[in-house]
Amino acid sequence: MLLQLPLIGLLPDWLTFALGVVDFVIRIAVLGIIPGNRRPTTAMAWLLAIFFVPTLGLVLFLMFGNFRFSGKRRDQQQEVNARVRAALADSDEVDTTFDGPDWLHSAAELNRGLGSLPMVNGNAVRLIPGYEDAIAEMADAVRKAKRFVNAEFYIVSWDEVTEDFFTALTEAAERGVEVRFLYDHIGSLRIPGYRSFKRRLKDSKVRWRPMLPLLPVHGQWRRVDLRNHRKILVVDGETAFTGSLNLIERAYHRRAKRKWVELMARIEGPAVTTLNVVFATDWLSETDEMLESQLVAPEPAGETPAQVVPSGPAFANENNLRLFNTLIYSAQHRLSICSPYFVPDDSLLYAVTTAAQRGVAVELFVSEQGDQFLVHHAQQSYYEALLTAGVAIYRYPKPFVLHAKHFTVDDDVAVLGSSNMDMRSFSLNMEVSLMLPGQHIVEQMRKVEDMYREVSKRLDLREWRTRPLLSRYVDNVARLTATLQ
Secondary structure, eight states: SSOHHHHHTTSOHHHHHOOOOOOHHHHHHHHHHTTTTTTTHHHHHHHHHHHSHHHHHHHHHHHOOOSSOOOHHOOOOOOHHHHHHHHHHSSSSSOOOOOHHHHHHHHHHHHHHHHHOOOEEEEEEEEOOHHHHHHHHHHHHHHSSEEEEEEEEEEESTTTTTTTHHHHHHHHTTTTOOOEEEEEEEHHHHHTTHHHHHHHHSSOOOOEEEESBBGGTTBBBOTTTTOOOOOOEEEEETEEEEESOOOTTTTEEEEEEEOOOEEEEOOOOHHHHHHHHHHHHHHHHOOOOGGGGOOOOOOOOSSEEEEEESSSTTTSSHHHHHHHHHHHOOSEEEEEEEEOHHHHHHHHHHHHHHHHTTTOOEEEEEEEEEESHHHHHHHHHHHHHHHHHHHHEEEOOEEEEOOOOOOEEETTTTESSSOOOOOOHTTTTTEEEEEEESSHHHHHHHHHHHHHHOOOEOOOHHHHHSSSHHHHHHHHHHHHHHTOO
């Protein structure tokens, strides 16, 4: 019942009857409302929550049940998509051809249909596995900026590790470079020193905005856990960085001295412009300012094709999930996945286990100890099914948190970016992924995977099945909460 039973006994009979009718009507109504446009597992989890804890479950559903953005944001995304398509249709300067198997061309066409951004040729791409190395390279690129710097990151902190980057950013703005900076409001709000960080930005000439701010007084209110999880830096439209790194010192200012392990990519060439399109869309959403004059493709800088794949609640489809499934089902020989939060929906779980069952050598790199309790235990609930199917699971040793997000398929393609392989990244977060065909980039990624494998411990199925019953119970409960979206 929606009202606690001890209280009901104190009410008049007619009111008790009326509350019972309301309770019955609500239960019947949610059966036909909640399953609409949701995964069956997600709908079932919400229904169970409402049936077992009616009042709290209903309140939580009203607060968190809608995972789409406002009509304004969706309209802006559609407008940007239309403009990109029109600009590409009229342009003879962008080379969208590339070598690769038919299934890879099909995946590129899928990406273009979903996110409007094409595969573009002529890029130079270099992977940066070092945490401080990536921040140092980004700071150096900002110092060389002549026209503009566009940056957006999920979590930011002006600390001893990022000091050089933010100094470079403010100095660039002082010398007349147009500097725009976006950060996720909730992602950064919880970091120590946030007020000081904002104060220093206010004292600079950097143009900045919090992304997806929760400011009810100003009419800015939405589902709390819809976040912009992207990491993008674009300098002069010629150099860009993207990947998994947040702008914060490696332990995230936590007492438990875990150290995050990341992977970033430095890009030069036409793909820089497509990354800038994603930034420009986010800047438009927060400021209503268009940056079309910046979206001019630079000269080719290398021979690597690249395709930017944006995803999130502003799109009608789960762009990243559809791409990941397409590529995984296309694997013929080898599939290597690195995901700090591997909490797949049924479609992704079937894709990965089916690949292993049909003879593909599948390996999954995860952290031995995660930084988020529920997510880590939800992830562990999938290990037995993966191991039984033949997936090799390697756990990166604590105190490190393997936060890099990437995978390779055969010798044909690598994908990296901000997207985890979990239901949050597929449905709730704004993400950006970079698809990179070609043996050269796969070889770069293989070296990173080899480093992970060298220090990680492979999980044994028999050993895993003997873990304590309490641990199994916690894993399964956490798995249920992961579907409440």
